[in-house]
Amino acid sequence: QQQVKQSPQSLIVQKGGISIINCAYENTAFDYFPWYQQFPGKGPALLIAIRPDVSEKKEGRFTISFNKSAKQFSLHIMDSQPGDSATYFCAASNREYGNKLVFGAGTILRVKS
Amino acid sequence: GAVVSQHPSRVICKSGTSVKIECRSLDFQATTMFWYRQFPKKSLMLMATSNEGSKATYEQGVEKDKFLINHASLTLSTLTVTSAHPEDSSFYICSARPLTSDTQYFGPGTRLTVL
Numbered sequence: 001q002q003q004v005k006q007s008p009q010s011l012i013v014q015k016g017g018i019s020i021i022n023c024a025y026e027n028t029a030f031d032y033f034p035w036y037q038q039f040p041g042k043g044p045a046l047l048i049a050i051r052p053d054v055s056e057k058k059e060g061r062f063t064i065s066f067n068k069s070a071k072q073f074s075l076h077i078m079d080s081q082p083g084d085s086a087t088y089f090c091a092a093s094n095r096e097y098g099n100k101l102v103f104g105a106g107t108i109l110r111v112k113s
Numbered sequence: 114g115a116v117v118s119q120h121p122s123r124v125i126c127k128s129g130t131s132v133k134i135e136c137r138s139l140d141f142q143a144t145t146m147f148w149y150r151q152f153p154k155k156s157l158m159l160m161a162t163s164n165e166g167s168k169a170t171y172e173q174g175v176e177k178d179k180f181l182i183n184h185a186s187l188t189l190s191t192l193t194v195t196s197a198h199p200e201d202s203s204f205y206i207c208s209a210r211p212l213t214s215d216t217q218y219f220g221p222g223t224r225l226t227v228l
Contacts, residue, residue, distance in 0.1 A: 042222065043208075043222045046216060046218065046219075099215055108154075
């Protein structure tokens with residue numbers, strides 16, 4: 001019940017295209033859903049985050065869509081660029097559980113120029 | 114803002130020695146810091162939660178006597194890998210959560226290689 005399932009495992013997108021990564025969770029107590037971007041040999045960097053009371057949040061080319069009833073959320077990267085090539089992790093947490101992040105397995109994104 | 118540093122970034126040690134990794138929040142105070150381990154092409158695995166001034170809480174399966182965690186101040190936590198062995202070789206990453214935020218900010222990671 002603590003799992004966050006992420007798909008796809010890897011993704012290849014043409015430059016300028018839209019990259020879409022999906023995540024699903026079971027625990028309805030989760031109240032915070034961040035996305036992290038990680039380059040090889042580096043720590044994860046926060047991209048964007050959302051709470052369950054909002055269905056969509058946009059920051060620049062990055063958008064989170066959140067479907068509370070389906071217990072799913074997704075990351076959309078518009079106008080994908082080669083510099084976006086990285087591993088993306090979705091995560092979920094809850095204040096009552098000490099804000100411990102439960103991570104998805106990760107998606108390796110490659111943007112072809 | 115919200116910068117977390119780790120030191121060292123890379124360490125190579127002999128089997129049986131101990132290694133200390135520092136995690137600092139540079140521009141904010143963090144009551145809670147977290148330590149993760151990451152294997153190649155895998156997700157982050159939470160090892161322990163570190164609260165300032167109290168004992169760390171370890172995840173199931175993590176040996177607390179092997180991975181000593183100290184959270185001495187609101188800006189510093191340390192992880193000591195005691196009597197390191199080759200199987201402890203990994204990428205160790207810390208994160209810190211500001212006092213009034215749900216967001217965790219991650220450090221750049223420490224690559225540990227045990228020969």
